[in-house]
Amino acid sequence: MEGAVLHGIRPILYTDRLEESVQFYRDVLGFELNEYNADWGWASLGCGMVEIMLSRPVGNKPFDGSMFTGSLYITCEAVEVIWMELKDQLEVVYSLEEFPWGMREFAVYDLNGYVIQFGEMVN
Template sequence: MLYTNELEATIDFYVNGLGFTCGEYNEDWGWAALHLGDCEIMLAKPNEHTSFHKPTFTGSFYIKTDSVEVLWERFKDKVNICYGLETFDWGMREFAVYDNNGYVIQFGQQV
């Protein structure tokens, strides 16, 4: 679950920038579920139980794929890149992007 004050803009980023589909959206709840293959990301506007001013998540979200190069070509000119496509010593070929809230989303494929 990713919290955002900009729910509609975040849905737009994931759908139009990264190719997710919006499977469910409930404006009254301030909630949506987005899908890309087997990956699901839920988005929510913070509520009275959530202290939220801006994203403070200190990690990244890692999405494994069998087509990292295809995704790189699809995304590289549409989104803010954290780091480009690279093969790392730990046996993963990956890249990372920032979403519109500043969350880091990594895409990786085992080599």
């Protein structure tokens, strides 16, 4: 990949609950809806420098719910403010904690079962 330049990553999360997922990311997490196409079964949302796309499953492979084996790790500022806003609204994976690698973070599930982590560097 010598000479190639990568500009970012925008995950596409599959869901069979597209409209509800758009509302979740917009109303609960504060993302803005950038684009929505019902015919394609696709949406793009953003918040600050973070962009996420949502899509109905494509192709003829069976969809059995969220299949992502990792998590979405969102770096942020004021992680405690975000924690206080979300901790009672969402299912918590782990509570706000400071880790030896210099991050203060927590993790929650979105309505599809995807894990979202929010982390802030500790000075």
